[in-house]
Amino acid sequence: MSLLGLTQRLAALALFGLAAGAALAQRGEAPGPEVPAAPVSEAARDLLSRVRPAVVQIKGFFGNNTSQAFHGTGFAVAPGGVLITNYHVVAEQVTYPDKYRLEYRTPEGVTGKITVLAIDVRHDLAVVRAEGFAPEPLRLEPRVPEKGSRAFSIGFPLDVGLTITEGVSNGRVEDSFDPRIHYSGAINGGMSGGPAFNARGEVIGVNVSGYRFQQLVSFLVPAVHARELLARALAGTPEASVLKRDATVQLQAHATALLSAFTGEFATQRVAGYALPAKLTPFVDCSASGDPAPQAPVQTVTVKCAAKAGLFVQQGLYTGDLSFAHYVLSTDKLDAWRFSRKLSGYASAKGAFGSRRHVGPFACEKGVVQLQGFDASLLVCVRNYRRLEGLSDITVRVISLNHGLQGFASHLDMYGVEAGAGLAFVRRYVEAMAWQP
Structure with missing residues (x-):
């Protein structure tokens, strides 16, 4: 299946309301302790x-x-x-x-x-x-x-x-x-x-x-x-x-402005032979980490990026934001079957975010796509907001298929964006990936 064909099918699902509902539940961090005020002058x-x-x-x-x-x-x-x-x-x-x-x-x-x-x-x-x-x-x-x-x-x-x-x-x-x-x-x-x-x-x-x-x-x-x-x-x-x-209307305008800020060719960084989207604009923050223990059965490098542009709508609901992460895995201790099971564990999109009060279920399309130098499994899911007309959540999972003992999983989550513009962003995001050994 081509990437264009998959995103077109998802756009049609969103248009006819099959990807019903949605809104982003406030993401997962518990608030820290209150900061005591210092004595004043x-x-x-x-x-x-x-x-x-x-x-x-x-x-x-x-x-x-x-x-x-x-x-x-x-x-x-x-x-x-x-x-x-x-x-x-x-x-x-x-x-x-x-x-x-x-x-x-x-x-x-x-x-x-x-x-x-x-x-x-x-x-x-x-x-x-x-x-x-x-x-x-x-x-x-x-x-x-x-x-x-x-x-x-x-x-x-x-x-x-x-x-x-x-x-x-x-x-x-x-x-x-x-x-x-x-x-x-x-x-x-x-x-x-x-x-x-x-x-x-x-x-x-x-x-x-x-x-x-x-x-x-x-x-x-x-x-x-x-x-x-x-x-x-x-x-x-x-x-x-x-x-x-x-x-x-203001939430829609903010979402449009957010995606419009990602102009030009997507910046990438190379990790273990893969070119993957990185700091796409100045306001996107990225961090990277890895496991320094050489005895680990699987070595993992993690790159996480976030726009931190979300808007508060009501308690438990933020829109107009996006984040993505890459998990690059390699092994010299596991066989190809065990490594494949480990990598496929990153493919699930269940329970990522959202509340049924604000969102409906995801409608998803899955297929194998040809990217630059390698094939990948691609899962794209879309759902519309229940009360906020014209806004959708999109979640994406990409799993490389070109190597038995190394590979990557990429996660992209978009909150409260227009479905057509969001799927166009997904296409650019996925097409920026390349195998460059």
Whole structure:
């Protein structure tokens, strides 16, 4: 079977809805321990006192429950109680407006209703309005501070009250698909959507995340994107159905932008005679490892790459991302039959990711294809998202068939992409592989 024929058959399956459902479940890492905040300076205490009236906790409630389902932080950016927060703080209410309600709570305990005005899923931002709350707005500074500049972050971590952390702004993150500012202070759960300040008390960014398993590595969305969204939000208040549709359109646009970034010929690296896709763009991170023990029955070299471009849709669901890995195996201790069984163990695509709440079953095609200098077994599976029209997950497994005592298995997983564009990427990915002894 030709590679073109296989991908065309899968495209037809996706078109007619046979690859039903899908959404990516949040991938497998348990969160690391919360990072304790360091003692703050007099400047931090003064800043917290000055901006405290403009910062609130945003809480989400399921149905009529009085116990919260989730919470984050927001801050005033325009008169009339207009606030900025993270999209992921309000995403459940945008997705299920009849199931969730949003409220704010000030540091003094005053509460009220929150209404979502506009969203920017790609930059993880939302503009909301707080009823009965109208403090002096904070100033958004669109310029990113120089590396080494003093910075501060404010929010409501873990329901322990309004907190400030102090750190350093290290400028824009290099080789990132979406713009982020690296902040060396702590951003813990619940601080999402809170403001980050320069030494003059201007908002330079919005708290968005901390890096799992690493201390004091956190990120901010640059304030320029908050300004752009604010201008759009002040034009009017959309219906809940419009916001939900807008989220889907933005996810589709992000997926298109992601795959469009992979231009030109795919870069490869040689491992044991095989040329395999490697760092395809500057924002793709790759690492390689191997087993140094010479007595192992099978020697394995592993290359793993990830775009780290995924967007939060709702709890347990991320889209618009891709990752791939190569497992290159060789042996001088096993016979060809045992080695083949070992290599074929990498061929399964079962249970890779996803939840039936968000996705349907994969529809798969399998065959043997001729690549550059060798034959390979190719498995390609596609499934559509249940609620997000036009987006699909694609998973690929390639197993070399040209050598009895060495070979490779390659895994490609794509989350929340347009099926046609995704299958075109699969074809380029597979056709870049070559046997070059």
